[in-house]
Amino acid sequence: MASKFGLAGGIPERRVRPIWDAIDSRQFKNALKHVSTLLSKHPNSPYCLALKALILERMGKSDEAFAVCLNAKELLHSNDSVLMDDLTLSTLQIVFQRLDHLDMATSCYEYACGRFPNNLELMMGLFNCYVREYSFVKQQQTAIKMYKLVGEERFLLWAVCSIQLQVFCGNGGEKLLVLAEGLIKKHVASHSLHEPEALMVYVSILEQQAKYGDALEILSGKLGSLLMVEVDKLRIQGRLTARAGDYAAAAIIFQKILELCPDDWECFLHYLGCLLEDDSNWCNRDNTDPIHPPKFVECKISSLADERFDSRISNASEFVLKLLENIGDNFVRCPYLANIEIERRRHLHGKGDDEKFLDALIQYFVRFGHLACFTSDVEMFLEVLTPDKKAELLGKLKESSGSLSTDPTKVLGQSITLFKIQELIGNMFKLPVGGVYLDFASVVFLQPHLTAFA
Template sequence: MASKFGLAGGIPERRVRPIWDAVDSRQYKSALKLCTALLAKHPTSPYALALKALTLERMGKPDEALSVCLEAKELLYSNNIFHFDDLTLSTLQIVFQRLERLDLATSCYEYACTKYPNNLELMMGLFNCYVREYSYVKQQQTALRMYKTVGEERFLLWAVCSIQLQAYFSSGGEKLLAFAEALLKKHISSHSLHEPEALSLYVSILEQQAKYDAALEVLSGDLGSLMGREEDKLRLQGRLLTQACNYVAASEIYQKVLESCPDDWESFLHYLGCLLERDVKLPKPTTGEHTCSSCSVDSNKTSLSEEVVESRLASALLFVQKLQKNDSSDSVRGPHLANIEIERQHRLSGNSTKFMEALVNYFHRFGHLSCSSSDVEIYLHMLSGDEITELLDTISRSFDASSVSVKALGLTITTFKVQELLGTLLSKSTTDLQRIAKGMVETFYKNLPLSRDLDPQESMHGEELLSMASNILVQLFWRTRNLGYLLEAVLVLEFGLTVRKACLAIQDYSGASVLLLGSSSVSTSMVCKPGGQKHSSRIRLTPHLATDVEFSFLATNCQSCEGLS
C-alpha cells in the first residue's frame, strides 16, 4: 500500500494531513481551499477528489459532493491509476454512506478487489460494505476468500457468522448450519481453535442443530479449556443439559455455579426451573396494579405432581439457606432473593404463610440499601392492599426514624420508595401528601451531618428524598393547578444544589421542573416586588411545606452544611 511508504492515496502525507485537521476542527472553508490547491498539483488523484467530496458533504452540499465522488470513481476505473489503495476507497465510502449511496461504495470495492484479488485490506473493506448492505451470502463468500488467502481463524469465524445470519433470515437453515459445522470441523482438525469466541460460535452452531450431546462433548474436551472462567463453561453446560431435558444433571451444574457465584440470579432461576422441569422466564417489572404478570418461574406449568414440587422446593430452600450461611455480607443479595422466589412458589400452591415473612426478612437485612425496593418490585406487586399496609408498618417499626444514621436514613428512603413504586402515594389526600413531602425535606435536612466527610463529587446521603419530595409537589400541582406547588418543587431542588452542586440527579430534576414552571406561564410578579425589585434570597419554604427554616438559612448559615458545598 502506498500509504505505508509516507504516501496517502499516492500523495505525500504532509500535504494531506492539514486537510484532515481542518475537517476535524470543522474549518470546512479552509479545508476546501486546501483541497483546491491539492487538486491543482494532482488533478487526476482520486484521493484528492475524495477529500474534496468529503469537505463538500460536511458543508451541506450533497449534490456537489456526489458529483465529485462520481468523478473520482471514474478515475479509479481508468487504467491510469497507479495508487489504488484502501485509504482512497474508505474516504469515498464515508461520503457515499452519508449520501445514502452504499451501492456506489460497494461497486468501488468490488472493482478494486477484481483488480487486486489478493489484497487483504481491500477484501476487508468489501466485506464491510456487504455487512452494511445486509448481503449475507456475499459476506460469506468474501470471508471465505480471505480465509483461503491467509488462513486466519477470524475470517473463518466471519464466514460462519454470515452463514448463521443466512440460516436465521432465509430458508434452508439446516443445510447452511451443517455447512458451517463442516467448515469449523475441518479447521479444528488442521489448526484447532485458539479463541474463546471461536468455541462459543462452534457450540452455538451445534446448539442450533439440536446437537446438545455433541456440544457437551466439545466443552468437556480439550477445547473446553478455551473458556476463560469455569463458571461461564458451567453455565453453558447447564443450558445445553436443560435443552436436552436432562434436568437432574443441569440442576447439579447450576448448583456448582451458585456455590461459586451465589449472587447469580439468572442461574438461580435456571436452577429452580430445572428442579420444576420446565423453562424459566426472568422477572419483568409490571406497571399495573398489585398483580404478578409472567414473573419468575411458574410452577403451575410443570408436569410434576404437587408432592414432588413441594419436595424439590424444600431441597432448593435448604440449598439457599446454606448459601446464606456461607456469605453473610450485605453485597450478596441473591440467596435472600432466592428465598422470596421459593416462597412465591409455595404461595402459588396455596401456602402463602411465609411469603410475607421472606419479604420482611429481606427488608430487615437489606432495606437500608438503595436497590432493595427495586430488587423485590416484582414481588411487591403481588401483595394485596392489606398486605402492603402490613409490610410498610413492619418496616417502619423495625428502626428508629428519629435517629441520625446511614442505616436508618436508608430504611426511611426505602419505605418511601415502596409507596412510590406501588402507587399508594397517589391515592392519599392533598393534606397527607403535603405532610409527606415536608417530612422528606426535614429528614434530608436532619441527616445532612452524615455527608460532612464525603468528597465534594460524591452523592449526599438521602439526596433521593429531595427528588421524591419535588415529584410529590409536581403531582400536587397537576392535581390542584396551584402554581405554588410547582415553585416549591423547584426551590426544594435548588436547596439541594446549594448544599452540594455535584448532585447530577437533582440537577436533572431541577432542570425539568424549571422547564415545566416556564411552560406554565408563571408571572414574574410571583417572584418580584412591585416596581421590578427582586425579592431577597430569604425565600420561605412555603405555605404548603410550612416549616420554621428558610432557604437562605439552610444553604448558608446552617452549621450542618459546613464543608458540604
C-alpha cells in the first residue's frame, strides 16, 4: 500500500488498513464509519475521499460516489500541495470506471503525469487508462516515454504491441511496422532480448511484413534459445516456412511436431495442407488474421497431378499408421481422425472410396463413440457423403454399437451419439416407428444399470 510519496496517500497505513479490511469483508457500513472518522482528521485528503467514493459505489449510492469523486478530482487539480500518488489515482480510477466515467480517471492521471513527468508508477497508471479506452496511439507514446526513462524490455514490448494494434485496426500500416522493427532491432543491438515473449513479438512484427526468411534466421540464431520448448519453436518455424511458400520443408517440420505431439489435430491439418499444396490454412496467404483465425480449415481441391497426389496422400497414410503404432492403447484421437481426413481429401480429389471412408468413421466410433464430442468431430466429414451413404453409415454404427462395451456409462454415451447422428443427417422423422422405439428401448434398458449414478 506504500507509494513513492508516502504511505497510503500520505496517511499511516495502520489507519487505512481497517477500512480496506472492512471493504474486503463487504462490511460497507463499518468501512464508511471508519473513513468518515479519518476524513474528520484529513478533510482535504483526495485518498480519503477516493476511499469514501469507493465504499459508496459498493453500497449502490452511485450519485453520491460520483459527487465525492469529483470533489477529490478538484482537490488534485487545484492544490499543488496535495499529495498525488498512484494509490489515490488508482482508487479513483476504479470508481470512475465502475461509474462509466473512465475519461475522468484518465484526465487525473494526465494531470499527475504533467506534474511529475518522470514518475514511473503514474505513467504506468496512465498507460492502463489508455488501454481501457483503446487509445492505441497514446498507449504507444506513453510506453515509449517509459522505455526511454528506464530502458526496460517490457515497456518496449508495450510500445510495439500498441503499434501492432494500430495496424490491426487499419491505421498506419507499413510505416508503423518499420518503426516497430527498428525499435526492437535497436534494443537487441544494445541489450539483446531476455524473455520468450519478446522474441515472439519480434517474430510477429517480421511476419506481418512478410519477412519470413528474416524471422526464420532469428529463430535459428542465438535469440532462438529463448524458446525452451522445442515444439513451440517448431510450430513457429513450420508456419513461417509454409507462408514463405516452401511447402515441402514445412510438411517435414509439421511431421516432426506430430511425432512429438501425436494428438495435435491442428498440426496435422497444416501437415496435410502443405503436403498436398491445397491452399489450406497457413498455405493460404490471404488468411493472416491472428485475432480472428478460422474455426475450420476449408481446403481447396489440390492442384497436384493425379500421380503426385496419390504418392503424397499415400505417404500421409503411412505416416498416420506409424503414429497409430506408436501411441498403442493411449487415448489419442488425432491419428484416428487423420485417417478420416485423408479419405475426405481423396473424396474431394475424385479418388474416394466410400467403403474405406465409412470404415474409418466406424473405427473412430468404436473407440470414441461414447464421447460427447464425437458428433462435432465427424460433422464436417459427413458433408461429403450422399444421403444413401449417410443412412448406410448410421446402420453400420448401430450394428457395431451392440457389442462395443458392457460399461453402462459408455453404452449410454454411444446411444446418445447415435441419436445425435440421426438428428445430424436429418432422418430422425423418416425412421419407422419400430426403429425409433428400439432406440428408445435401448436407453430404457440402461436405466436400471444407471441407478448407481443417480
